[in-house]
Every structure is written in C-alpha cells, then in structure tokens.
Amino acid sequence: MNAVQLIRNKREGKQLSADEIDFLVQSYTRGKIPSYQFSAFLMAGFLKGLDRKETAALTKSMLYSGIVIDLSSIKGRKIDKHSTGGVGDKTSLILAPVVAAAGVNVPMISGRGLGHTGGTLDKLESIPGFRTDVDLRKYKSIIKKCGAVLAGQTKEIAPADKLIYALRDVTATVESIPFITASIMSKKLAEGIDGLVLDVKTGSGAFMKRHEDALALADSLTHTAKAFGKRVIAYITDMNQPLGNYIGNWLEVYESIKILQGEKIDDLLELSLNLSGAMIHLGDKAKSIPEGIEIAKKMIESGKAFDKFLEIVKLQGGDVSFIKKPELYPKSKIREDIYAGKDGYVKEINSFELGMASIELGAGRFVMEDKIDPKAGIIFYPKIGQKVKKGELIAEIFTNKKDAVNHAKKKITDAVKISNKKIPPVKVIKSMVTYDLCALD
Amino acid sequence: MNAVQLIRNKREGKQLSADEIDFLVQSYTRGKIPSYQFSAFLMAGFLKGLDRKETAALTKSMLYSGIVIDLSSIKGRKIDKHSTGGVGDKTSLILAPVVAAAGVNVPMISGRGLGHTGGTLDKLESIPGFRTDVDLRKYKSIIKKCGAVLAGQTKEIAPADKLIYALRDVTATVESIPFITASIMSKKLAEGIDGLVLDVKTGSGAFMKRHEDALALADSLTHTAKAFGKRVIAYITDMNQPLGNYIGNWLEVYESIKILQGEKIDDLLELSLNLSGAMIHLGDKAKSIPEGIEIAKKMIESGKAFDKFLEIVKLQGGDVSFIKKPELYPKSKIREDIYAGKDGYVKEINSFELGMASIELGAGRFVMEDKIDPKAGIIFYPKIGQKVKKGELIAEIFTNKKDAVNHAKKKITDAVKISNKKIPPVKVIKSMVTYDLCALD
Numbered sequence: 001m002n003a004v005q006l007i008r009n010k011r012e013g014k015q016l017s018a019d020e021i022d023f024l025v026q027s028y029t030r031g032k033i034p035s036y037q038f039s040a041f042l043m044a045g046f047l048k049g050l051d052r053k054e055t056a057a058l059t060k061s062m063l064y065s066g067i068v069i070d071l072s073s074i075k076g077r078k079i080d081k082h083s084t085g086g087v088g089d090k091t092s093l094i095l096a097p098v099v100a101a102a103g104v105n106v107p108m109i110s111g112r113g114l115g116h117t118g119g120t121l122d123k124l125e126s127i128p129g130f131r132t133d134v135d136l137r138k139y140k141s142i143i144k145k146c147g148a149v150l151a152g153q154t155k156e157i158a159p160a161d162k163l164i165y166a167l168r169d170v171t172a173t174v175e176s177i178p179f180i181t182a183s184i185m186s187k188k189l190a191e192g193i194d195g196l197v198l199d200v201k202t203g204s205g206a207f208m209k210r211h212e213d214a215l216a217l218a219d220s221l222t223h224t225a226k227a228f229g230k231r232v233i234a235y236i237t238d239m240n241q242p243l244g245n246y247i248g249n250w251l252e253v254y255e256s257i258k259i260l261q262g263e264k265i266d267d268l269l270e271l272s273l274n275l276s277g278a279m280i281h282l283g284d285k286a287k288s289i290p291e292g293i294e295i296a297k298k299m300i301e302s303g304k305a306f307d308k309f310l311e312i313v314k315l316q317g318g319d320v321s322f323i324k325k326p327e328l329y330p331k332s333k334i335r336e337d338i339y340a341g342k343d344g345y346v347k348e349i350n351s352f353e354l355g356m357a358s359i360e361l362g363a364g365r366f367v368m369e370d371k372i373d374p375k376a377g378i379i380f381y382p383k384i385g386q387k388v389k390k391g392e393l394i395a396e397i398f399t400n401k402k403d404a405v406n407h408a409k410k411k412i413t414d415a416v417k418i419s420n421k422k423i424p425p426v427k428v429i430k431s432m433v434t435y436d437l438c439a440l441d
Numbered sequence: 442m443n444a445v446q447l448i449r450n451k452r453e454g455k456q457l458s459a460d461e462i463d464f465l466v467q468s469y470t471r472g473k474i475p476s477y478q479f480s481a482f483l484m485a486g487f488l489k490g491l492d493r494k495e496t497a498a499l500t501k502s503m504l505y506s507g508i509v510i511d512l513s514s515i516k517g518r519k520i521d522k523h524s525t526g527g528v529g530d531k532t533s534l535i536l537a538p539v540v541a542a543a544g545v546n547v548p549m550i551s552g553r554g555l556g557h558t559g560g561t562l563d564k565l566e567s568i569p570g571f572r573t574d575v576d577l578r579k580y581k582s583i584i585k586k587c588g589a590v591l592a593g594q595t596k597e598i599a600p601a602d603k604l605i606y607a608l609r610d611v612t613a614t615v616e617s618i619p620f621i622t623a624s625i626m627s628k629k630l631a632e633g634i635d636g637l638v639l640d641v642k643t644g645s646g647a648f649m650k651r652h653e654d655a656l657a658l659a660d661s662l663t664h665t666a667k668a669f670g671k672r673v674i675a676y677i678t679d680m681n682q683p684l685g686n687y688i689g690n691w692l693e694v695y696e697s698i699k700i701l702q703g704e705k706i707d708d709l710l711e712l713s714l715n716l717s718g719a720m721i722h723l724g725d726k727a728k729s730i731p732e733g734i735e736i737a738k739k740m741i742e743s744g745k746a747f748d749k750f751l752e753i754v755k756l757q758g759g760d761v762s763f764i765k766k767p768e769l770y771p772k773s774k775i776r777e778d779i780y781a782g783k784d785g786y787v788k789e790i791n792s793f794e795l796g797m798a799s800i801e802l803g804a805g806r807f808v809m810e811d812k813i814d815p816k817a818g819i820i821f822y823p824k825i826g827q828k829v830k831k832g833e834l835i836a837e838i839f840t841n842k843k844d845a846v847n848h849a850k851k852k853i854t855d856a857v858k859i860s861n862k863k864i865p866p867v868k869v870i871k872s873m874v875t876y877d878l879c880a881l882d
Binding site: 003007011034037038043048170171172173 | 444445446448449452475476477478479480481483484485487488489608610611612613614
C-alpha cells in the first residue's frame with residue numbers, strides 16, 4: 001500500500017477500505033509514515049468525510065493500537081457513560097455509585113479538564129488522597145470489590161489516539177465528527193465494556209453548539225458502538241446553562257454528595273437519574289429505562305448509593321471524612337457574592353464564559369503545567385426562565401487569587417442576560433438516540 | 442499570526458490575505474512551522490481552492506524566497522516561453538535561436554525530464570560538452586553576447602518552490618491549478634523577464650488531460666503574470682500525439698536542427714512559428730503575432746536562426762561539430778523497426794505510453810539516480826488521421842538496453858489505434874488566451 005495513493009483517494013472523496021485505514025494509522029503510529037502525510041490525510045478526511053464503515057475501521061485501528069482490557073472474569077455487565085463535556089457536569093461522580101449499587105459494573109476511564117470544561121479526574125483528585133492513576137491489576141480488583149472504578153487513562157490505552165489527537169490539534173482538524181467518534185470510542189471500547197450510555201451536550205457551554213451537530217455526533221457514536229456489538233443509548237442534553245449550581249472541582253464533588261444524599265437539584269437530578277436508568281437497563285438490571293430510573297431513585301433513597309461512593313473513595317485511597325462531613329473541607333481565602341443587576345427573567349446564560357471564569361479563579365488550567373486549586377469555583381444559581389429581582393444573590397465565587405476576582409465577577413455578571421418578558425425554562429434532556437433494540441424494550 | 446488559525450480559515454474556504462500566505466510560506470521555508478502544518482494547509486488549499494489574489498500572493502512569496510535576476514543592464518526586451526510539458530516537445534531548442542536571431546533576448550531557465558516527458562536540460566546535455574549549470578554572472582554574459590541562454594535552475598531561484606513541490610509530491614497535492622501556477626510563475630518571474638509565452642498542453646500525453654483544465658491553468662497563469670506587470674500570451678496546444686516525430690534527447694536535438702535548417706515538419710514547425718511569433722511580438726520586434734511569425738520564418742530561411750543556435754551551443758561549451766554534422770553522433774547498439782499491424786486510419790495515439798516506452802529504452806529516468814542514454818529513443822511517424830498500410834514502417838527504436846526492446850516495442854505498437862473509418866487530423870494549436878491588450882494589437 002502507498003500512503004500518497006490513499007491520501008489521493010480520500011482527497012477525491014473515495015471510500016478507503018478497513019485495511020487501507022489500518023495501514024495509515026499503524027504506519028503513522030509506528031513512525032513509518034511521516035506526520036506531514038498523516039496530516040494531509042486528516043485534512044482530506046476532514047473535508048471529504050469518512051462514512052460509517054470508515055469511521056468504524058478508524059476506531060478499530062486506534063483501539064487496537066493499545067490494549068483492550070478483558071473484564072470477562074468479573075461477573076455481570078459492565079456499562080460506562082461518556083459525556084462530551086460541559087460546565088458543571090459532575091454526573092460521573094453520581095452515576096458510578098448509583099449504578100454500581102444497583103449491581104451493574106461501572107469501569108470508568110475519564111479525562112482531565114479540557115478548554116472551558118472541568119474533568120472528572122481533577123474533580124476526584126480534590127478529595128485528599130484519591131488516586132486515579134491505578135494500574136490494570138488494581139483497576140480490575142477495585143471493580144471486583146465494589147462494582148466501579150474511576151480511573152485515568154494509561155499509556156496502554158489507545159496510544160494512536162493520543163498521537164493523532166495531538167496532530168489534529170495543530171493542523172485544524174479537530175472538529176470532525178468521524179475523528180471525534182473514533183477518538184471517543186477507541187478509548188471507551190478499550191475499557192472492557194458491554195455497553196455505553198452517551199451524553200452528547202449541545203448549547204453555549206458545549207463543544208457542539210448546534211443541535212444538529214450534536215445529533216450527528218450521537219448518530220455516529222451509536223452506529224460505531226453498534227458496529228462493535230455494544231449496547232448503546234445516546235442522550236442529547238442541554239448545555240445552554242451549567243448543570244446543577246456548582247462549578248469547580250471540590251464544589252462539584254460537594255454537589256454530587258448532596259444528590260447522593262437525596263437532595264433535589266432539578267436538572268442535575270433529572271439527568272443523573274436518566275443516565276443511571278439507561279445504564280442499569282443496559283446492564284440487564286432493569287427491563288426498561290423507566291424501570292432503571294426507579295431503581296436508581298431507590299439506590300439514592302436507601303442510602304446505598306452514598307455508601308457505595310464512600311466505598312469507592314476509600315478503595316481509591318481517598319479520605320472519606322470529607323465525604324461524610326464536607327464542612328471540614330478547607331475554605332478559599334476569598335469568597336464574594338454577585339447580585340442581579342435588574343429585575344426580570346433569565347433569558348440567556350453564557351456557560352462558556354462561566355467555565356472560563358472558573359478557570360480564572362483557579363479551578364482549571366490555561367496551560368498543561370497550571371496547578372489546580374481544588375477549592376476554587378463558582379456557585380451559580382440562576383436557571384433560564386427563572387424570575388430574579390435586582391440585588392438578589394445570583395452567584396458566589398471562591399478563590400485564593402485576589403487578582404482574578406474583579407475580572408471573574410464581571411465575566412459572571414455579563415454571562416447572564418435578563419429580559420423583561422417571560423422566558424420558558426429549558427429541558428435538560430432534548431432527545432435520545434439508540435440503535436440497540438434491547439434499549440427500547 | 443497563528444498557523445492553525447490560517448489553516449482553519451482556508452479549511453473553511455475563506456480568503457487568506459497576502460500577509461497571511463507570506464507568513465505560511467516564509468515560516469515553512471525557514472523551518473519555523475513544521476511540515477505537517479504546511480501539508481494540512483496544502484490539502485485545505487487543494488480542496489477549497491485559492492483565488493487569483495491568493496495565487497498571486499503565493500507566487501510572490503515563493504518568488505521572493507530567492508533571488509530575482511535583474512537583466513535591466515541588457516538592452517531590449519527579455520521574453521521567455523514555458524511549456525507544461527509533453528512528449529517530443531523540443532520547441533525551446535528552436536525558439537531560443539529563432540527569437541534571439543530576431544533581436545529579442547531569451548533568458549531561459551529549464552528543467553529536467555519529469556514523469557513521461559523529457560526535459561530541455563537533458564536534451565541540451567546530449568550535445569557533448571554543453572553546460573547548463575551556468576552561474577549568475579555567466580547567465581548574464583551569455584545573454585549579452587548572443588541574446589539567449591539555456592540554463593538550469595540554480596539553488597538561488599525560488600527555493601520555496603523546491604521545498605513546497607517536494608511536500609506536494611508526497612501529500613497528494615500536486616494537481617492543483619493555484620499551486621501549479623505559483624510553482625511555474627515563481628521560477629519564471631525570477632529569470633528577469635518582461636514577458637512570457639505559455640504553451641499549455643492538453644491531451645493523452647499532457648499533465649492536463651482535459652481541455653477545460655488546460656484552459657483553467659492558462660487563465661490562472663496569464664492572470665498571475667499580469668498581476669506582476671508582465672506581458673503574456675498563452676496557447677492551448679494539442680498533446681494527443683507526440684510533437685514532431687522524434688522522442689529522446691539527442692533525437693530531439695537532431696529534429697530541432699532539421700527545423701532550424703528549414704525542413705517542414707508540420708505540427709512542430711507550426712507550433713514553433715506561433716510561439717516564436719508571439720515571443721517576437723511581446724519583445725516589441727513585431728506589431729502582431731502574424732508579423733512575428735513572418736519574422737521567425739525569415740530567421741530560419743536566412744540561416745540566421747541556425748547560426749544563432751551554433752553560437753549558443755558554442756558559448757555554453759557544446760561541441761558544434763555534431764550540430765553541423767549530426768551524422769557524426771554516436772549510434773545506438775540496437776535499432777529496430779516497428780510496422781503497422783493493419784490497414785486503416787490512425788485514430789488514437791497514446792502519447793503517455795510512448796513517453797514511458799522511450800524512458801524504458803534509456804531516454805529518461807524512473808528514479809532521480811538513473812543515468813540517461815542520450816542516443817536512446819523513438820522515431821515515431823504516424824499522426825492522427827493519417828492513412829497507414831499493414832506492414833508500413835511506423836516507428837524506429839534506438840537503445841543500448843537489449844532487455845527493454847520487446848516490452849517497448851509492444852508498448853509502442855499498442856499505443857497506436859487504427860480505425861477502418863476516416864479520421865480527421867488534429868490541429869496542434871487549439872486556442873490562445875491573453876489578458877495583455879498589446880498582445881492583440
């Protein structure tokens with residue numbers, strides 16, 4: 001096979017065979033074709049597209065560039081969830097204990113904060129002692145013991161993805177649905193899962209701003225999962241406003257504890273129950289999603305989900321005293337309130353700017369070397385459609401960075417648009433996509 | 442400026458400014474942006490196109506990556522010709538002496554054989570002693586002395602073109618009209634010319650197989666030349682059959698001598714007179730192309746063109762005894778005839794295959810390291826529309842490679858399609874494109 005000919009074929013919009021795609025990926029990963037050829041292929045693929053077969057083939061090549069974890073020695077279904085990322089999205093911390101409490105294994109490999117969104121690993125590491133860098137042996141033993149593990153990606157998982165992503169990042173070939181699909185699925189399929197629930201975000205705080213793009217990505221992800229024989233359900237969910245009210249690492253752990261202890265936080269609870277219900281259903285512990293949701297509710301009400309969370313934290317080295325008594329957690333030096341500037345209805349929230357403000361306060365990184373302040377962040381109360389009064393408390397900020405306060409406060413204030421007219425609230429779940437018939441039983 | 446953002450803009454079909462294109466070209470040429478970014482830009486440009494302004498900007502950046510020769514100290518206009526390359530195309534060897542004899546300077550920088558086509562430098566070097574590697578000082582002094590120079594490209598001429606062409610070659614981004622335009626024009630504009638006649642070939646033996654592509658390239662080349670204030674005329678000419686009858690390096694020098702000595706070889710003479718006429722016109726020695734053609738004819742009839750050729754060969758170190766008495770030139774060890782397989786009219790000639798056959802016989806290179814046999818090649822008689830009889834001599838081959846004979850003979854035989862029906866002959870000149878009003882006076 002000849003790389004130039006394959007690039008030319010893709011340039012002309014021709015379908016590449018699985019072998020041809022594998023040749024390109026393996027050759028690039030092993031340094032046998034230079035990066036300038038692979039980047040030309042990426043740009044041709046970006047502009048001419050990859051169809052479902054090609055996307056599945058790309059996923060497979062990237063998947064088998066590394067190890068695929070075998071969890072067959074562990075009884076029961078293994079189901080994970082993947083979110084495309086949003087502001088205040090802490091559902092992983094809630095789903096893992098809820099779903100594991102219901103008897104479904106949750107082998108979860110997560111990432112760090114990216115752009116304006118937080119990362120599950122950073123959130124977990126705000127719990128003193130919590131270790132996400134577990135090796136394969138420990139990964140399996142933790143699942144075996146408690147039915148869930150919340151781990152970071154190791155070098156053995158889809159190394160081709162890391163190389164290809166780095167090249168996409170510097171060649172303007174990131175925002176391609178086939179490439180995003182292969183990147184996500186190659187890592188998820190390596191976890192040893194039987195099924196996957198996807199949370200594809202859309203709106204101002206999501207990577208996919210437009211609903212049609214989110215739908216196209218959900219379609220591509222579900223078809224690819226199906227091509228690998230996995231059960232799959234995708235939700236398209238709203239990211240025009242932060243999920244829940246807490247943004248920032250420990251703040252999000254804290255809000256997750258509140259949910260696990262039975263507090264009703266409308267959008268966050270609704271989404272957590274739906275995703276849990278779908279996972280429990282795919283994990284064969286419920287005949288339908290609604291039945292799965294009922295089980296999830298019971299796991300929370302009975303305290304089993306919270307106990308499971310304590311168990312996971314303990315097994316991964318975390319200090320459970322802070323989970324049991326969050327009020328013991330260290331406090332930020334600076335805590336300031338933000339008030340509404342006028343009466344009216346919340347019309348729009350720029351979640352992207354809220355995410356950026358929380359990074360400025362210390363909750364995230366601008367460059368890979370930045371240190372995260374686990375306490376930093378924002379509690380943000382308004383929801384679209386909500387009535388607010390001038391002078392009403394709309395947000396609280398937490399930081400140790402004195403210099404960041406004023407700019408962050410302005411960003412947060414400007415992020416909220418208030419209208420005189422009544423505005424309808426937005427639903428957190430927009431639609432669901434599945435091609436796995438069992439999921440619709 | 443940020444390379445990723447510029448790649449993204451081109452990917453989205455946006456127009457890049459001259460400064461942005463210059464940033465990419467200069468940064469790449471100086472090793473300040475990596476080849477994988479430049480190749481992503483090339484593929485985005487290939488698929489989304491560059492408009493006239495961008496093409497001129499790219500040409501300018503590539504041109505000024507090296508020296509631009511200043512010939513202002515030499516009296517009179519300096520006019521060159523560029524051909525996109527074809528089989529049997531030896532017009533440069535004819536034009537330079539004809540046009541220089543008419544009093545127009547011809548500063549000609551040529552290339553080597555590429556793919557199935559021969560190169561002017563390789564042809565000239567078949568003349569014992571002929572040196573094409575002249576330095577800048579010598580380049581000027583030869584023009585000053587005899588009004589023409591036939592030189593090879595030096596490292597100082599458009600070094601960016603060399604780097605970019607090498608990258609295009611391995612990233613499937615060669616066949617792009619804007620890139621081809623910038624590559625040709627950056628080198629031609631560096632020669633120190635006032636005007637340029639273009640010979641854009643189309644047909645089975647050309648790089649542009651389709652007439653519309655040749656026309657688009659002619660349009661792009663002429664507009665770019667005009668943007669640099671150069672006089673320009675482009676001809677679209679036929680390459681469905683070899684030009685003249687001789688293919689191979691010394692064989693083509695020999696056929697050029699025949700033309701310069703007044704022999705009538707229909708298509709080759711017609712094209713040579715037209716290109717010469719246009720050059721003489723652009724060089725202000727004729728008020729129109731037809732007048733230029735008349736002057737060109739006189740230069741041949743009077744023997745002035747042949748004398749000029751002897752003068753050029755001598756000044757560039759060549760042994761003129763072979764030009765005066767070509768029969769003294771060394772002979773190939775093997776000489777075989779090829780005969781027509783049936784009666785009929787020549788319907789089609791696969792010039793590409795004839796070019797490949799001549800390379801197999803030793804007249805060209807498959808890889809850069811191959812040595813050329815200057816004597817090797819083909820004399821090929823049929824022209825489209827011509828009546829042939831079974832057993833009639835249609836071609837002669839010349840080679841020292843015994844192993845190549847049978848395969849080349851088969852290629853040549855297969856390259857000629859003979860029909861029972863009468864076939865009209867093809868005209869060598871298909872159309873002319875110019876945006877320089879003076880050229881149409």
